[in-house]
Amino acid sequence: MNHYKKKLPAIKAFAFDVDGVLTDGSVQVSDRGDLLRTYNAKDGLAIRMAIDAGYPIAIISGGASETICRRFTMLGIREEDIYLRSRIKTPDLLDFCRKYDLQPAEVAFIGDDLPDVAPMRCAGLSCCPSDAVPEVLAVAEYISPCRGGAGCVRDIIEQVLKIQQRW
Numbered sequence: 631m632n633h634y635k636k637k638l639p640a641i642k643a644f645a646f647d648v649d650g651v652l653t654d655g656s657v658q659v660s661d662r663g664d665l666l667r668t669y670n671a672k673d674g675l676a677i678r679m680a681i682d683a684g685y686p687i688a689i690i691s692g693g694a695s696e697t698i699c700r701r702f703t704m705l706g707i708r709e710e711d712i713y714l715r716s717r718i719k720t721p722d723l724l725d726f727c728r729k730y731d732l733q734p735a736e737v738a739f740i741g742d743d744l745p746d747v748a749p750m751r752c753a754g755l756s757c758c759p760s761d762a763v764p765e766v767l768a769v770a771e772y773i774s775p776c777r778g779g780a781g782c783v784r785d786i787i788e789q790v791l792k793i794q795q796r797w
């Protein structure tokens with residue numbers, strides 16, 4: 631389980647699923663039909679710190695809500711790096727890599743459910759929250775002790791930036 635730590639120094643970018651990773655997976659539907667998600671401020675701070683330190687970050691979500699875009703552009707993620715309605719996520723991960731001239735091996739991917747298994751296998755470091763589905767837990771090189779929406783993104787960004795002395 632500790633072998634993931636050997637990969638931390640090579641990570642230059644991050645890619646995150648949204649539901650179940652940056653949220654606890656619950657989605658509220660308002661009377662108007664808007665989908666409302668709850669995000670974690672500690673994850674948000676870590677994302678902002680990583681952006682400020684120059685790490686590209688991609689959001690790759692099957693969700694379609696514009697509020698997802700608003701949340702992450704507010705944190706400094708570029709709109710073109712927010713992939714919504716992503717059903718097959720690996721091509722979006724590769725597109726993100728191309729834009730920044732990165733190898734997939736240089737990206738840490740965090741996912742929690744079946745659409746994340748393929749991009750996790752493609753990325754250099756595959757991570758998941760403690761409450762990911764069994765198929766994801768089986769392929770993850772690092773399982774955070776935190777649940778989705780409860781600091782798993784903070785945990786992983788913090789470990790990478792700390793080992794690279796950018797925290």
Ligand SMILES: [Mg+2]
Nearest residue numbers: 647649650743
């Ligand atoms: Mg998910």
